[in-house]
Amino acid sequence: MALSQAFLDKLVQAWATGARRVEYNGVVTEFISGTDLEHRIATTANALGVPNPLAAASRAARAPSILLQFRR
Numbered sequence: 214m215a216l217s218q219a220f221l222d223k224l225v226q227a228w229a230t231g232a233r234r235v236e237y238n239g240v241v242t243e244f245i246s247g248t249d250l251e252h253r254i255a256t257t258a259n260a261l262g263v264p265n266p267l268a269a270a271s272r273a274a275r276a277p278s279i280l281l282q283f284r285r
Contacts, residue, residue: 216260224254225266 220237227235228251233244244250251267258265 216257218261218263221254221257221261221263221266224250224257228254228267 223235223237227233228247231247233247233250235242235244235250244253254267255265
């Protein structure tokens with residue numbers, strides 16, 4: 214099966230609904246976990262040369278905590 218934007222869209226749709234089973238062009242793929250599906254989405258997006266559609270959904274890095282002390 215050749216990778217395509219339609220296949221990537223199908224993977225993202227499955228991820229968004231919480232499904233772990235994807236059928237595309239008569240081929241059924243079942244993923245072990247959501248993380249496995251996220252990895253396949255990232256790999257497919259990279260192979261197609263498009264941005265990972267889940268990149269915005271990933272956790273943002275937290276700004277470092279700063280402790281301020283004031284004296285009178």
